[in-house]
Amino acid sequence: MIIDLKDERPIFIQIADGIEDAILSGIFTEESQIPSITEFSVNYKINPATALKGINILVDSGMVYKKRGLGMFVTKGAVEKLREKRKEQFFDNYINNLIAEANRLNISKSEIVLMIERGLSNE
Amino acid sequence: MNSIEVKDISKTFGDVCALDHVTINFEQNKIYGLLGRNGAGKSTLLNILTNRIFPDSGQVLINGISTTNNDTALGSMYLMSEKTYYPEKMKIKDAYKWTKIFYPDFDETYAKKIAQMFKLNIKKPITSLSTGYTSIFKITIALSVNTPFILLDEPVLGLDANHRDLFYKLLIEKFSDHPCTIVISTHLIEEVSQVIEDIVIIQDGKIIRNESCEALLSKGYTVSGSKTIVDTYIQYKNVIGYDSLGGLKTAYILGEINKSTLPDGVETTKLDLQRLFIQLTNELGDDRNEFESSL
Numbered sequence: 001m002i003i004d005l006k007d008e009r010p011i012f013i014q015i016a017d018g019i020e021d022a023i024l025s026g027i028f029t030e031e032s033q034i035p036s037i038t039e040f041s042v043n044y045k046i047n048p049a050t051a052l053k054g055i056n057i058l059v060d061s062g063m064v065y066k067k068r069g070l071g072m073f074v075t076k077g078a079v080e081k082l083r084e085k086r087k088e089q090f091f092d093n094y095i096n097n098l099i100a101e102a103n104r105l106n107i108s109k110s111e112i113v114l115m116i117e118r119g120l121s122n123e
Numbered sequence: 124m125n126s127i128e129v130k131d132i133s134k135t136f137g138d139v140c141a142l143d144h145v146t147i148n149f150e151q152n153k154i155y156g157l158l159g160r161n162g163a164g165k166s167t168l169l170n171i172l173t174n175r176i177f178p179d180s181g182q183v184l185i186n187g188i189s190t191t192n193n194d195t196a197l198g199s200m201y202l203m204s205e206k207t208y209y210p211e212k213m214k215i216k217d218a219y220k221w222t223k224i225f226y227p228d229f230d231e232t233y234a235k236k237i238a239q240m241f242k243l244n245i246k247k248p249i250t251s252l253s254t255g256y257t258s259i260f261k262i263t264i265a266l267s268v269n270t271p272f273i274l275l276d277e278p279v280l281g282l283d284a285n286h287r288d289l290f291y292k293l294l295i296e297k298f299s300d301h302p303c304t305i306v307i308s309t310h311l312i313e314e315v316s317q318v319i320e321d322i323v324i325i326q327d328g329k330i331i332r333n334e335s336c337e338a339l340l341s342k343g344y345t346v347s348g349s350k351t352i353v354d355t356y357i358q359y360k361n362v363i364g365y366d367s368l369g370g371l372k373t374a375y376i377l378g379e380i381n382k383s384t385l386p387d388g389v390e391t392t393k394l395d396l397q398r399l400f401i402q403l404t405n406e407l408g409d410d411r412n413e414f415e416s417s418l
Contacts, residue, residue, distance in 0.1 A: 003317070008393050010337060011317055038299040045291045046317045047154055048299050050337070 003044045011046055015054025023063065023074055024082050030074050034064060125151040125186060125271050125304065127172060127200075132181035134167055134328075141167040142178070143328040149272070152302040156319035156336065158312060160404050164328040165308040166205070169274050173202040185272075200272040201226065203265040205280075207249060207257065215245040215260055228269035237293060238263045241286060254281035262290055266297050274306045279314075287311075291318055316340075316396035326404050336396065343394030344380045347373035352386050364402035375402045 001018035003011060022028045035043070040051040055072065058064045063078045075081075102112050127149040134142040141164045149155060159165045170176045172183055174190050174197055182189050185196040209218050215238070223229045238245050241259045252260055258280045265273055279287045295318065298305060309315055322339055324332035332339065343363075346353055353372040357365075361377040375394060385391065394402075 005313065005317065005395060006392075010341065012337075038296065041299060042292050042296045044317075045288070045295060047320045048295065049320050050317070 003046065012050050012054040012057070015040065015044075015046075015051055016057040019055070019058055020063065020082055020086075023078055024086070026079075028074050030076050030078055032074055033070075034072050034074060036071055125199075127272060127304070128184040128187075129168070129172070130182050130184065132168075132171060132178045132183070134164075134171060134176070134178050140328050142171070145181070145325075145328070145330055147323065147330055147333060149304055149306060151271075151304055153304055153321055154298060154319045155304070155306045156312075156315050156322045157306050157308040157325065158322065158400055159308075159325035163325045163404075165325055166276055167328075168325065169202055169204065169276050169306070169308060172274060173197065173200050175202070175204075198226065199270050200274060201265060201268045201270045202274040202276065203261045203278060204276045207261070209249050211250050212248050214248055215243065218249060218260075219245070219264070222264055222268065226268045226270060229264075230267045230269060234263045234267035237266060240289060240293075255283065255286065258282055259286065262293075266293055269301060270303070272304045272306075274308075276308045277310070278307060279309065279311060287314065291315075294318065312397040312400050313395065322396070324400065324403060331403065339399065340394065340396060342377050342379070343375065343399050345373055345375050345392050345394055345398075346385075346389050347371065347391075348386075348389035352389055356386055356389065363399075364405060375399070 001022060003014055003018075005011075007014060009017070019028065019034060022034075023030075028034050034055075037048055037051045037055060040046070040055070041048040044051075055064065059066065059072075062075055063082065064072050065075050066072055098112070107115075129145055129147045129149075132142050132145045133140070145164075145168065157165050157168070167176070171178050172190070174183075174192075177191075182191070184190070185193075185199060188196055190196045209221070213221075216235075219229075219231050219234050222234075223231055235245060238259075241256075241263070243256060243259050243263065249257070249260060258278065259282065262278055265275060265278070279290060282290065291314065294305070297303075307315055307319065316336065319336050322332060322334065322336045323330060346356060348371070350367065350370050350372040353374055357374045357376065360374075363375050363377055365372060365374045367373075375398065380391060382391075
């Protein structure tokens, strides 16, 4: 997880996205504890209010939950929920941008399809 | 509520107006960044807050009570400043003992612990320290006094990158464990931009910005592209500055960005705090026009 000041996204969004990535890739497994607000803020040298704001996004969306006096934990079923959410965003984040750049470079529809096929076969 | 209220403070030195009717509140448990060019009035403001110098008019209130000759109020603030008021030849460890007398909540064990982390030899006399280690010595005290208000004037002066990193981490840890109000005055804007919650920009003795750092940053963006396209786009927009290079132009704009009205062929980025600060505080005298003519 990297905090990038030059990134278009505000820091608190980067924190939320970073934790989501870590849940998706299995670094934070379901029902396991995630680092505390203090640990996040000290480690990334960010204001605790910013870290709190980021983590609250995940609490509000039900991806993590608070256990009083113990800390924050990844909700059971969070991985599946996140996958669904990211799939919905996939079109906006990747396909739209891909088509926009392809138009700028005059890449034809058939060329795009060929490239996607080439990418898939390299997997 | 534990807050510092600055009410209509003015201060002149000879014919120089250092602070011009400054009114501001420092709220409880927030980290403030006090930013300004050299000579803007940052240190004067911090020195007035702690009663080290006196304003010509106006007053400073802590919890509603004036700080003038008020030892309780002054004891709730610690100012780490450029000047060191300890006697010459005094050793660091003795300075810690004396600090405890003036600030009863001073945690000597913690001060010694962080001194060790910075590799500061506490048996040395204060005057024998380099610029960097003089700052570190003051940092070890500022982070251990446990007062409700900690004011830091150029805390990282002379510190190397590793020590600055350690300082910011310790500062945030301290703030998390013992919430307090911290005001950091610094020129290293990029480094503090994520540490501070609110930003106060002072220029020519006046406060020109006082808002949440995130709110300020979300308002600014840059647009760059060919000069003609950018010039058309920035009409009727709040442009705070621009750079041009040949036919290329980059404009710095305050306001909400509306991606759907952006013309083709321009690029946008968000405005980081340092660039925003430079644009907001640029003066005619150091404008790019002069820079260009000297090339």
